Amino acid sequence: MAVAARSIHGTRRLKLQVFRTVVFVAAAVFFLVPIGAMVEFSTRGNSGQRTLEYWKEILAYPDMVQAIVASLELAAITSVVMLVLLVPTMVWVRLKLPRLSRIVEFVCLLPLTIPAIVLVVGLFPMYIWLGTNVSDSILTLALAYVVLVLPYCYRALDAGLGGIDVKTLSEAARSLGANWLDVMWRIIVPNISNAILNATLLSVALVLGEYTIANNLLYNNLQVELVHLGRANAGVSIAVAVASLLFAFVLLVVLAFIGARPRRMHRDPVAMLASPAVSSQK
Amino acid sequence: MTDRSGVEVRLENLVRRYGTVTALDGLSLTLAPGELVALLGPSGCGKTTALRLLAGLEEADGGRIVIAGNDVTGLPANRRNIGMVFQAYSLFPHMVAWENVAFGLQMRHVSAVERKKRALDMLDLVGLARFANRYASQMSGGQQQRVALARALAIQPQVLLLDEPLSALDAKVRSRLRDEIRRVQLEVGITTLFVTHDQEEALAIADRVGVMQSGKLEQLGPPTLVYSRPATPFVADFVGLTNRMQGTVRGGSVEVRGTSIPLVQPDVSDGPAIALIRPEAVSIDGNGGTDEGPLVGTVIAVAFLGAVSRVTVDLGDTTVLAQLPTSSASQHPAGTRVRLALRTDPVLIQREEPAPTAS
Amino acid sequence: MIAAGNPAVATNVGRPLAGGRRFSLDWIGVVPFLAYAGLFLLLPSTIIALGAFVNADGAFTLENYQHLSRSYVVKSTVDTTVISAVTAVAGAILGALLSYAIVMGSPNGVLRRLVVSASGVLAQFGGVTLAFAFIASIGPAGFVYLFAQAHGFDYYTHGIWLFERTGLGLVYLYFQIPLMVLVFLPALDGIKPQWREATESLGGNTWHYWRHVAGPLLFPAFLGATLLLFANAFSAYATANALINQGQPMLSQQIGGALSSEVGAFEPGFAKAIAVEMIVIVTLVTVLYSLLQRRTSRWL
Structure with a gap:
């Protein structure tokens, strides 16, 4: 496009500049004002001054604190279960069962096509059974959340595994005497550590923002509690929402930072062999 | 049409x-x-x-x-x-x-x-x-x-x-x-x-x-x-392959490794220069044997291009490309010593080293 | 098994193509995953599919589907369809404009990277926080409203439309536009500058270019993206429920209502029947989308 952009003649270029400016400014207003407004609202005092009252009040609502803790616990459990379930399966399928890769992909992406509100209808009787026979803890929600985060984590991990030659690496490790656990833990995992972190952060962000399933299975997670509290004290509720948004934002910055970080320099054996020969010629 | x-x-x-x-x-x-x-x-x-x-x-x-x-x-x-x-x-x-x-x-x-x-x-x-x-x-x-x-x-x-x-x-x-x-x-x-x-x-x-x-x-x-x-x-450099060989300009011609070659450019002052010589202008004169000489060297590579072949010859301080019919190139496999000859078609010379980006 | 268990033997590459197939236990490796997916993905789906045909006494019935013709279900189906369609079309047009503005800039520019990654985040941004964001900005106590009101522009004189379908549509645009950017940008990127230049050198002007080349090329992608946006809005629940807590205008809210209210106890199949209705519509739209997507990928 660079060449084409240069070729556009004077007036056309000017019109384009005007168009782009208008569009970007309008988009910035539409997308930034609501976010800024939340910050403004949560720091609004009774007589127009800025105050952090609402923020300080958060701790005065034990239900909210409990819900925040529960959501964080859910995020942790969901991430761990997701990784334990997904990473070995995806590696195994690449190594041994390439014919199953389409099926695994299909299953993993299926939750994208099933709306959460539909899934919850099917989960409803299951959770009634779970609640009476196993446990009625809110943490059981993690079982359903794993399904929810499956598509996003699958994609992140798939990108990571696509970047390395799983098969050759593990065959090399096996030929050097490693067992499957060694291969997984010492070879595969270190090489896809970025993708694993990626998937983890995604699942944390998704779980913290989840409302549909918790609300309909009658559990009070962070988002459900936000709505409850919003009716009683909008200021505090919005302060919590801003906080959760900030938390998600930090996660995303971490994500972007990882993505931008250059891959650790692995010493390429070929380069190491070649370099002394080159220098000796000079 | x-x-x-x-x-x-x-x-x-x-x-x-x-x-x-x-x-x-x-x-x-x-x-x-x-x-x-x-x-x-x-x-x-x-x-x-x-x-x-x-x-x-x-x-x-x-x-x-x-x-x-x-x-x-x-x-x-x-x-x-x-x-x-x-x-x-x-x-x-x-x-x-x-x-x-x-x-x-x-x-x-x-x-x-x-x-x-x-x-x-x-x-x-x-x-x-x-x-x-x-x-x-x-x-x-x-x-x-x-x-x-x-x-x-x-x-x-x-x-x-x-x-x-x-x-x-x-x-x-x-x-x-x-x-x-x-x-x-x-x-x-x-x-x-x-x-x-x-x-x-x-x-x-x-x-x-x-x-x-x-x-x-x-x-x-x-x-x-x-x-x-x-x-x-x-x-000369961009079109076709060119050997860059050290020489000395003297009286309207350039002397390269004992061979005097006329110049394309007129009015060139005397002094050292680089002569630009096409591989086709380089031929193999015969086996080098144990001779010593400015144009005797060892074949280090032969690239087969069909009817012609391109022979790389190491002259000790420099390498030279020669292009010749495959039939004659095949008599001088890599490792053999050969004596080269330069054709005396007019050549271009260059005074300065080319910009560092080249080569 | 002895050979397969020996670490020195490459167990996979060396598998003979012909001859007796070795009995393999490789498939055991995927059992935990498939079992989990079966339990929490397949089982709920089966419960819905079968449960929609069962009445409170556990007998087969089509009654649940007859309940779909209740006026409030029909009304929320229509309302949801209208809101989804309007926000899909509006989101598609605005998102396409934004994409075009991006494409016309430098391909590796900061602006492009910023807009694309922001779109990735905002397309997933929904639910309670989004509803709060709009309430805090243009809601009756939001600073935008207070500012407009103070300057003689009271946009709530005919009722607080933010908490009605109009407002819901506006809020939906907040994730519809970024989703459009994500889906449509690759198609726009596929448009090669040579095509415009070829059109010009063959005697066509800007109008000809859009009418004969870029338009027909992008139309399937645009239509497909619009369908995706429709499905996206149609199945949204959290945003609607957080913004509108009276009347439950959206079909997804009807599902929630049928599930949690007393109706759920007496008519356990009713929520499932609405869920089936929703999934049929969403699947239909998604299939159309992927058909159009396939055509787009052949061209661009």
């Missing part, structure tokens, strides 16, 4: 700048009616800019473009009546081959029946009548470029522009299509500007080759002349 004789195209002192970079620095070039001129040069030399100015896809900062006696400098691309073939992927992917070819005629309000007929005629001209109903995605790169050629010619343009049309193709297809383009161009008799960075391509297809560097024309002439009598060291 309809018998059409080409028109004259004149580029006069064209200047084009991108910010502080001068892409075209006063280019003047006249294409005779029906002539095919190839502009050759490294990327960034301004050859593509020249073509895009002629096409009207970019505006010149100075100079004039005259086609068939009419000044078209200020005319937009869609009113210049110029056919253009792009590097690659320029076929409209949602139209089959004949619809692509007919598109320019549609823009000219030719009736539907007539334009299909003419499109099929054009596809026939490029030998693709059978592929009229194929989409671009169903054709090979070479076929796509032939359709693009038919599309460019269907509007009966006054000038045909080819912007590296072969660069995205693999070697075998490239030389076949190159000859095909030349055949069609001669058949239609259209004035053509062909831009390429591939010297072999330019030398094979063009009536005249223009070698460009830094927005300027270094040399313009028939392929044989550009190759055998390069006007500047840059041309």
Whole structure:
């Protein structure tokens, strides 16, 4: 496009500049004002001054604190279960069962096509059974959340595994005497550590923002509690929402930072062999 | 095809700048009616800019473009009546081959029946009548470029522009299509500007080759002349392979390793210089045996190129390329010692080391 | 098994193509995953599919589907369809404009990277926080409203439309536009500058270019993206429920209502029947989308 952009003649270029400016400014207003407004609202005092009252009040609502803790616990459990379930399966399928890769992909992406509100209808009787026979803890929600985060984590991990030659690496490790656990833990995992972190952060962000399933299975997670509290004290509720948004934002910055970080320099054996020969010629 | 004789195209002192970079620095070039001129040069030399100015896809900062006696400098691309073939992927992917070819005629309000007929005629001209109903995605790169050629010619343009049309193709297809383009161009008799960075391509297809560097024309002439009598060291270096050999200028000739060779350039002061010698001007005089001498060395590689072979000889302080018939090259496998001889055709010399980016 | 268990033998590459197939236990490796997916993905789906045909006494019935013709279900189906369609079309047009503005800039520019990654985030941004964001900005106590009101522009004179379908549509645009950017940008990127130049050199002007080349090329992608946006809005629940807590205008809210209210106890199949209705519509739209997507990928 660079060449084409240069070729556009004077007036056309000017019109384009005007168009782009208008569009970007309008988009910035539409997308930034609501976010800024939340910050403004949560720091609004009774007589127009800025105050952090609402923020300080958060701790005065034990239900909210409990819900925040529960959501964080859910995020942790969901991430761990997701990784334990997904990473070995995806590696195994690449190594041994390439014919199953389409099926695994299909299953993993299926939750994208099933709306959460539909899934919850099917989960409803299951959770009634779970609640009476196993446990009625809110943490059981993690079982359903794993399904929810499956598509996003699958994609992140798939990108990571696509970047390395799983098969050759593990065959090399096996030929050097490693067992499957060694291969997984010492070879595969270190090489896809970025993708694993990626998937983890995604699942944390998704779980913290989840409302549909918790609300309909009658559990009070962070988002459900936000709505409850919003009716009683909008200021505090919005302060919590801003906080959760900030938390998600930090996660995303971490994500972007990882993505931008250059891959650790692995010493390429070929380069190491070649370099002394080159220098000796000079 | 309809018998059409080409028109004259004149580029006069064209200047084009991108910010502080001068892409075209006063280019003047006249294409005779029906002539095919190839502009050759490294990327960034301004050859593509020249073509895009002629096409009207970019505006010149100075100079004039005259086609068939009419000044078209200020005319937009869609009113210049110029056919253009792009590097690659320029076929409209949602139209089959004949619809692509007919598109320019549609823009000219030719009736539907007539334009299909003419499109099929054009596809026939490029030998693709059978592929009229194929989409671009169903054709090979070479076929796509032939359709693009038919599309460019269907509007009966006054000038045909080819912007590296072969660069995205693999070697075998490239030389076949190159000859095909030349055949069609001669058949239609259209004035053509062909831009390429591939010297072999330019030398094979063009009536005249223009070698460009830094927005300027270094040399313009028939392929044989550009190759055998390069006007500047840059041309000698860029067109064909060249041995750079240390020598000493004395009294109008240069002495290289004991051989005195006449100079192309007149009035060169005496002193050390680098002589630019073509591999064809280097021959193998016989086995070197245990002799010592400035032109005795060891064969370190033999590249088989078909009828000829290229032999790399290590002379101790430098290596020299010699190109000779395969039959004689085969008598000197790698590892044998040979004695070289230099032909005494006039050569170019260079005084300074080339810019550090080269070599 | 002995050979397969020996670490020195490359167990996979060396598998003979012909001859007796070795009995393999490789498939055991995927059992935990498939079991989990079966339990929490397949089982709920089966419960819905079968449960929609069962009445409170556990007998087969089509009654649940007859309940779909209740006026409030029909009304929320229509309302949801209208809101989804309007926000899909508006989101598609605005998102396409934004994409075009991006594409016309430098391909590696900061602006492009910023807009694309922001779109990735905002397309997933929904639910309670989004509803709050709009309430805090243009809601009756939001600073935008207070500012407009103070300057003689009271846009709530005919009722607080933010908490009605109009407002919901506006809020939906907040994730519809970024989703459009994500889906449509690759198609726009596929448009090669040579096509415009070829059009010009063949005698066409800007109008011809859009009418004969870019328009037809982009239309399937645009239509497909619009369908995706429709499905996206149609299945949204959290945003609607957080913004509108009276009347439950959206079909997804009807599902929630049927599930949790007393109706759920007496008519266990009713929520499932609405869920089936929703999934049929969403699947239909998604299939159409992927068909159009396939056509787009052939061209661009």
